[in-house]
Amino acid sequence: xxxxxxxxxxxxxxxxxxxxxxxxxxxxxxxxxxxxxxxxxxxxxxxxxxxxxxxxxxxxxxxxxxxxxxxxxxxxxxxxxxxxxxxxxxxxxxxxxxxxxxxxxxxxxxxxxxxxxxxxxxxxxxxxxxxxxxxxxxxxxxxxxxxxxxxxxxx
Numbered sequence: 001x002x003x004x005x006x007x008x009x010x011x012x013x014x015x016x017x018x019x020x021x022x023x024x025x026x027x028x029x030x031x032x033x034x035x036x037x038x039x040x041x042x043x044x045x046x047x048x049x050x051x052x053x054x055x056x057x058x059x060x061x062x063x064x065x066x067x068x069x070x071x072x073x074x075x076x077x078x079x080x081x082x083x084x085x086x087x088x089x090x091x092x093x094x095x096x097x098x099x100x101x102x103x104x105x106x107x108x109x110x111x112x113x114x115x116x117x118x119x120x121x122x123x124x125x126x127x128x129x130x131x132x133x134x135x136x137x138x139x140x141x142x143x144x145x146x147x148x149x150x151x152x153x154x155x
Contacts, residue, residue, distance in 0.1 A: 037090060039088055046119055052104075058072065065092075102116040
């Protein structure tokens, strides 16, 4: 080892050692705890009809003691799965956001909007997800003029 560093001035050697130590520490800091993700799949309807297109976003509810990565599922013709172009979910309490669109492409101000116009504003609901893959029904019902998201899990 002395042969490798013998021609280096002391300040450059100290600099190289410092860089090496910082690199090792930063790689350790970037390592995160991995979590098991599970597949959620099912149907999404609005007033009894399949939602043409949209997405469900599953966020672990930290206020109720859950943590982990966010999950996501694309809705197409009333069907969704976190396995297809999505991200699996962790188990436990979640806040779920639904964004639903009519699926009719239109020309926006700057580009085409492929998913179409929103069927309603973004809806939120809470649910406890199992720590295994499961089926989920996402049903939007209208009470008065206000749509509400109702979620039901089955194994």
